[in-house]
Amino acid sequence: MSDRKAIEEFSGIYLDLSKQPGKVKFAEAGLAWKPTGGAGGEGNFALDGQQFFQCQWSRGARGHEVKILLRDSGLIQLDGFEGEEFDRVQKIFRLFYGLSLEHKDHALKGWNWGKGEFGKAELAFNVQNRPAFEIPYSEVSNTNLAGKNEVAVEFAVPAGGNETGTNGHLGGARSKGRKSGAGKDQLVEMRFYIPGTATKKENDEDGEDKSADGSEGEGEEQQNAANLFYETLMDKAEIGEVAGDTFATFLEVLHLTPRGRFGIDMYEASFRLRGKTYDYKIPYDNIKKFMLLPKPDDLHTLITIGLDPPLRQGQTRYPFLVMQFKREEEVTIELNMTKELLEGKYKGKLNARYEQPQHSVVAQVFRGLSGKKIVTPSKDFVSHHQQSGVKCSIKANEGHLYCLEKSFMFIPKPATYISFDNISVIVMSRVGGAVSASRTFDITVTMKNGGGETLFSNINREEQKPLEDFFKAKGLRTKNEMLDDSTALIAAALKDADMASSDEEVVAARADRGSADEDEESVDEDFKTDSDSDVAEEYDSAHESSGSGSDAEMADGDAGGDSDPPEQVERPKKKAKTSK
Numbered sequence: 001m002s003d004r005k006a007i008e009e010f011s012g013i014y015l016d017l018s019k020q021p022g023k024v025k026f027a028e029a030g031l032a033w034k035p036t037g038g039a040g041g042e043g044n045f046a047l048d049g050q051q052f053f054q055c056q057w058s059r060g061a062r063g064h065e066v067k068i069l070l071r072d073s074g075l076i077q078l079d080g081f082e083g084e085e086f087d088r089v090q091k092i093f094r095l096f097y098g099l100s101l102e103h104k105d106h107a108l109k110g111w112n113w114g115k116g117e118f119g120k121a122e123l124a125f126n127v128q129n130r131p132a133f134e135i136p137y138s139e140v141s142n143t144n145l146a147g148k149n150e151v152a153v154e155f156a157v158p159a160g161g162n163e164t165g166t167n168g169h170l171g172g173a174r175s176k177g178r179k180s181g182a183g184k185d186q187l188v189e190m191r192f193y194i195p196g197t198a199t200k201k202e203n204d205e206d207g208e209d210k211s212a213d214g215s216e217g218e219g220e221e222q223q224n225a226a227n228l229f230y231e232t233l234m235d236k237a238e239i240g241e242v243a244g245d246t247f248a249t250f251l252e253v254l255h256l257t258p259r260g261r262f263g264i265d266m267y268e269a270s271f272r273l274r275g276k277t278y279d280y281k282i283p284y285d286n287i288k289k290f291m292l293l294p295k296p297d298d299l300h301t302l303i304t305i306g307l308d309p310p311l312r313q314g315q316t317r318y319p320f321l322v323m324q325f326k327r328e329e330e331v332t333i334e335l336n337m338t339k340e341l342l343e344g345k346y347k348g349k350l351n352a353r354y355e356q357p358q359h360s361v362v363a364q365v366f367r368g369l370s371g372k373k374i375v376t377p378s379k380d381f382v383s384h385h386q387q388s389g390v391k392c393s394i395k396a397n398e399g400h401l402y403c404l405e406k407s408f409m410f411i412p413k414p415a416t417y418i419s420f421d422n423i424s425v426i427v428m429s430r431v432g433g434a435v436s437a438s439r440t441f442d443i444t445v446t447m448k449n450g451g452g453e454t455l456f457s458n459i460n461r462e463e464q465k466p467l468e469d470f471f472k473a474k475g476l477r478t479k480n481e482m483l484d485d486s487t488a489l490i491a492a493a494l495k496d497a498d499m500a501s502s503d504e505e506v507v508a509a510r511a512d513r514g515s516a517d518e519d520e521e522s523v524d525e526d527f528k529t530d531s532d533s534d535v536a537e538e539y540d541s542a543h544e545s546s547g548s549g550s551d552a553e554m555a556d557g558d559a560g561g562d563s564d565p566p567e568q569v570e571r572p573k574k575k576a577k578t579s580k
Contacts, residue, residue, distance in 0.1 A: 006027060006028070007025050007026065007027050008025070008026045008027075008088070008092050009023060009024070009025045009026075010023065010024050010080075010081065010085070011023050012080045013033065013078050013079065013080045013081070014062055014078070014079045014080050015033045015035075015045060015076065015077070015078060016076060016077050017061070017077070017079070018035065020035050020036055020037070021035070021036055021080060022034050022035040022036050022043075023036070024078055026092050026096060027049075027096070028049065028096050029048070029049055030046060030047050030048045030049035030050075030051075031046070031047050031049070032044070032045070032046045032047075033045045033046075033078075047068075047070075047076065049096065049097050050071075051070045051071055051072065052068055052069075052070065052071075052093075052097050052099060053069045053070055053071045053120070054068075054069040054099065054102070054120075055067065055068050055069070055093050055097075055099050055100075055101050055102065056069075056101070056102045056103075056104045057086055057089065057090070057101050057102065057103050057104065058103070058104040058105065058106060059105075059106060060077070060079040060080070060081075061079055062079050062080045063079065063080050063081055063082060063083070064079075064080075064081040064082065064083055064085070064086070065077055065078065065079040065080075065081070066078045066081060066089060066101075069119075069120060069121050070121070073120055073121045073137070074121060074138070075121040075122065075136055086101075086103070089101060104131065105130055106130060106131055106132065106133075107126070107127035107128060107130035107131065107132040109127055109128070111127045111132070113127075114126050114127040114128075114132060115127075116192065116194075116229065118232055118233070118236055119134075121136060121137060122134045122135055122136045122137060123135045123137065123140075123233065123236070135153070135155075135190075137233075137236050137237040137238070138156075138237075139155050139156055140153055140154070140155060140156070140233065140237040141154050141155060141156040141281065142154040142278075142279065142280055142281060142312075143230060143233050143234060143237070143279075144230070144277060144278045144279060144313075145226065145227070145230055145277060146191060147226075148224075148226065149193055149194055149195050149224075149225070149226045150191055150192070150193050150194070150226060151191065151192045151194060151226050151229050151230050151233070152189060152190075152191050153189065153190045153191070153192070153233065154188065154189050154312055155186070155187055155188055155189065155190070188312070189312065192226075192229065194225045194226040194229050195225065195226075196225050197222045197223060197224060197225055198222065198223065198224075198225040198228045198229075199221075199222050199223075200221075200223070200228055200232075234279070245267075245336055245337075246265050246266065246267060246336060247266045247267065247268065247335050247336050247337050247365075247369065248265075248266040248333060248335055248336065248365050249263065249264065249265050249266070250263065250264040250266075250331075250358070250362060251263050253323055253325070253362075254323065254324045254325075255273075255321065255322065255323055255324075256302075256322040256323070256324055256411070256412035256413070257318060257320060257321060257322040257411070257412050257413055257415055258278075258311070258313055258316075258318050258321075260275050260276070260277075260278075261275070262274060262275045263275075264362070266365055266366075266369060267369075268369070269283060269284060270282055270283045270284060271284070271366075271369075278313060280311060282307065282311070284369060284370035284371070284372075286307050286308060286309065287305055287306070287307060287366075287370050287372050288306045288307065288308045289304070289305070289306030289372075289375065289417070290303075290304075290305055290306070290363075290366060290367070290370070290372045290373065290374055290375065291303070291304040291305075291306075291374070291375045291376070291402075291404070291409060292359070292363050292374050292375070292376050293376070293377060293388065293389065293400075293402050293409070293411070294327070294377070294387075294388050294389075295324070295389070295400070296383070296385065296387035296388070296389045296390075296391065296400060298327070299326065299327055300324050300325060300326060300327055301324075301325050301327050301357075301359040302322060302323065302324055302325075302411060302412075303321075303322075303323040303325070303359060303362060303363060303366075304320055304321070304322050304323075304409065304411055304415065305320065305321040305323075305366075306319060306320050306417065307319055307320065307321065318415075319415065320411070320415035320417070322411050322412045322413075322415060323362070325357070325358050325359035325362070326358070327357065327359070328357065329357060329358050330355065330356060330357050330358065331354070331355075331356070331357075331358045331361055332353075332354070332355045333353070333354050333355075333361060334352060334353045334354075335350060335351075335352055335353075335354075335365075337350070337352070339352075346368055346369075349367070349368035349371075350364075350365065350368035350369070351364075375404055375405070376404075377389070377402050377403060377404060378403050378404055378405045378470070380403075380470055380473045380474070381403040381466060381467075381470040382466060383463055383466055384460070384462040384463050384465075384466060385462075388402060388403075389401060389402045390402075390403075390459060390460075390463050390467070391458075391459070391460065392410075392443075392456040392457060392458055392459045393456070393457050393458045394410060394414060394416065394454065394455065394456060394457075395455075397413050397414060399411055399412055399413065401456055401459075403467075403470050406419060406420050406421075407419045407420055408420075408445070410456065416454060418445055418447075418454065420474060420476060422447050422448055422451060423445055423446070423447065423448070423476060423477075424446045424447060424448045424477070425446050425477045425478070425479055426443060426444070426445055426446075426471060426476055426477065426478045426479070427443070427444040427446070427478070427479045427481060428441055428442070428443055428464070428467075428468075428478065428479070428480050428481065429441065429442050429444065429481040430442065430481075438461065439460070439461055440457075440458045440459055440460060440461060441459055441461060441464060442455060442456065442457045442458070442459065443455070443456045443459060443467070444456075468480075
């Protein structure tokens, strides 16, 4: 390359794990990438060479990779180079951009313990001073302390499947999302165990190291290494500080799902939940449903937000957020928004000032910023107690079932959404004994195409008529098994009555016999003894003569001069027992 060509071109190169390869061209002004078969400039990407800060060469997924770190803490990856092209690429970066292409080898030992280092654009996990893997900060959607020495890192999962590249603000193909959208199977969470203490270091141009074995500095305060790792990642990935100004903030909002109190910060493109343990940044694009549901206690109102992808806390997924507000609690709030923005982009959507019940203000601000429609209970349903929800249970979890215009919604736990379009049949039945069955009934909702079924149990019998009328109004196919149950209950009751009467007859017959059963069991004609028999004295018709005979024998004994105990000589006669 002594003649220093104006343009160098490479084919079969993948941009940030893109699904299809393309051509990359290097020139003194920068680089450009175009996907193979791209028409009309769709998916094209270009980058100014003045943005280049550092470049590295290493093994990649599809050959060899060139990683370019940018001055604004971003990075791009070009994968698919051949090994023998290293010298050529090295000359390109040296002559065009004045940068040295660093050859970086990865750790191949497979160890799961090492040292975490925070660089300018990514977190590197090093094993014996070699990177085992790197995590770009743009891929981190959230992090939280999972334990005293454990930090959980959650990765962004795009909603669609056509996303390529990171740092969407760069435009072109990268504006579609993150590179995790390139694969069907995606890593969504990683946990780091970080024991010991560490000392926070000052920032330098290339980044900083917040590992557990950080060196101590004079006068510097040591802290838990896991906490320091968590705080640094929050700062680097800009999780705690969302880009842009906060338009509105609501403090200590009670959430029933997930349980706890979270502060809500509203931004232009996303909102943030701030809790004591967990911190989430959720784009408005993830909101699929927004429901305003009055709680049947006449005291609270619930806001339910459906999310896709769901919120994650470790292994637990929360597809719905359920917030609870006191119905009469009013707030006064002024939006932190310029007059031009309010009268331009949000004209007719937001007001500069609100002085209303808190649940109403939160709903209106969410609707204005996200553009989502607020769903309320259907006017076609009013419960027996003039409420919008019916108290029931899913398994052992009590909650309320709401009849919406096009769906059912059960909250708070487990939050369950059922669209009318997916319902095959609704079966009403009674389960249990006669007493409980007369007061409550169950509803089983069976889904189409083998989608399973959901059982709502312990519904007050008074709600049967309003629910039946609502099912009929919405054209839902229903089946009432309670009539069959009533017939079965009557038959069972009659059977029990017959059994009871037969038992009474047996008892009465036994009562008429008196003590005959005892006579039969107690009389034994073959048993003979010289001693007195209490049974003989009480029941034998000749008990007086037998008693006389005994007295005569005792008299003969006295005549014989035998000395007997006083109780045997003067034995009192027993009083004959009479049957009652």
